[in-house]
Amino acid sequence: MAKCPYCDKSMPSIKAETISIKSAPRTSWRGIAYCCPYCNAALSVTIDQISLKSDTVGEVLRGLGKG
Numbered sequence: 001m002a003k004c005p006y007c008d009k010s011m012p013s014i015k016a017e018t019i020s021i022k023s024a025p026r027t028s029w030r031g032i033a034y035c036c037p038y039c040n041a042a043l044s045v046t047i048d049q050i051s052l053k054s055d056t057v058g059e060v061l062r063g064l065g066k067g
């Protein structure tokens with residue numbers, strides 16, 4: 001079973017939280033932080049693939065004048 005490197009507890013599952021990823025004052029993406037369910041340490045962060053897909057479709061439709 002996976003173990004948290006911070007609190008050393010075995011994790012039967014992992015907690016996902018939404019988080020904003022910022023690279024510049026006005027640039028941000030919707031992300032997901034994978035956290036330990038016991039001590040809440042962020043173990044990994046990734047871009048939210050589902051939001052990225054819907055944002056991309058929305059921008060394409062807006063670019064085509066259909067959004």
Ligand SMILES: [Zn+2]
Nearest residue numbers: 004007036039
């Ligand atoms: Zn932990």
